[in-house]
Amino acid sequence: MPAEGKSILIIQSSGLREPSRTYAPLYLAVSAAAMDMKASVWFMMEGVTLLKKGAAENVELVSGSGVTLKTWLDRALKAEVKFFVCAQAMESENLSLEEIIDGCELRGAASLIDMIMSIDKVLYF
Amino acid sequence: MEIEGCNFPLDGIRYDVDDQMWVRFDDDGNVTSGLTDVGQHIAGKLLFLRPRKAGEDVKRGKRAAIIESGKYVGPINAPLSGKIIEVNESVLANVQLVNEDPYGSGWIFRIKPSNLDAEKEDLKEGEEAVAALKAKMEMESWDCR
Structure with a gap:
């Protein structure tokens, strides 16, 4: 069944303390967008720390590659992947909207449940 | 022709400068196409290619394949x-043929054009291609070094 036109939600719950778990969700989101899917990433739990301004620039999986987590965040936003950020997790990590990168929408738990029930597929990380 | 260390053969090849694709018109009226040298260089060592299947219709400027490398994924x-x-x-x-020989054994697909008269002019050749490629590479700060 072709993926084109379908929707996918990727839930990212890992943060800066687990850099090796930060790339794949964004790689998949950009891939889905390139396949003409409606892709969204929901940052929750520690995942919201990836969005803190200035943080992603320092996460480089392959040393010396010049490709950082910021590269993938930028690519995802450019590919029109939607970023949703969990209000409760922001509170837990003492983060405000002003402290995270532009392009994120603040949402609550009920919004996530609504989205999960309406989206074609959900991936969890 | 070499621009910033990137190879751009001009003999019998036209370029889609915006999408960094090359096109060769074959004797049977179809075209062979692939990624340019700078295109493969920017993507880096390719890991996977997922093209549309033979028999599928494609539109100019729209996705015909997805390429994946360690540092890039895109159409x-x-x-x-x-x-x-x-x-x-x-x-x-062996997708790395695209890295090793982008204009030869690394060609990606052949297309039977359906709107050639209207679209051919968008593909640059000769000196016009060189000027457009130089401008694009300068604007994007691309090189193959």
């Missing part, structure tokens, strides 16, 4: 509208 856009008539099986088996 390869069709340089011409038409039907994909053949996908390079050798590249499917």
Whole structure:
């Protein structure tokens, strides 16, 4: 069944303390967008720390590659992947909207449940 | 022709400068196409290629394949509208042929054009291609070094 036109939600719950778990969700989101899917990433739990301004620039999986987590965040936003950020997790990590990168929408738990029930597929990380 | 360390053969090849695709018109009226040298260089060592299948219709500037590397994932856009008539099986088996020989054994697909008269002018050749490629590479700060 072709993926084109379908929707996918990727839930990212890992943060800066687990850099090796930060790339794949964004790689998949950009891939889905390139396949003409409606892709969204929901940052929750520690995942919201990836969005803190200035943080992603320092996460480089392959040393010396010049490709950082910021590269993938930028690519995802450019590919029109939607970023949703969990209000409760922001509170837990003492983060405000002003402290995270532009392009994120603040949402609550009920919004996530609504989205999960309406989206074609959900991936969890 | 070399621009910033990138190879751009001019003999019998036209370029879609925006999407960094090359096109060669074959004797049977179809075209062979692939990624330019700078295109493969920017993507880096390719890990996977997922093209549309032979028999599928493509539109110029729209996705005809997805390429994946360790540092990049994104679409390869069709340089011409038409039907994909053949996908390079050798590249499917060893995608790094695109890195090693982008204008030769690393060709990606062949297309039977459906709107050639209207779209051919968008593909640059000769000195016009050189000027457009130089401008694009300067604007994007691309090189192959």
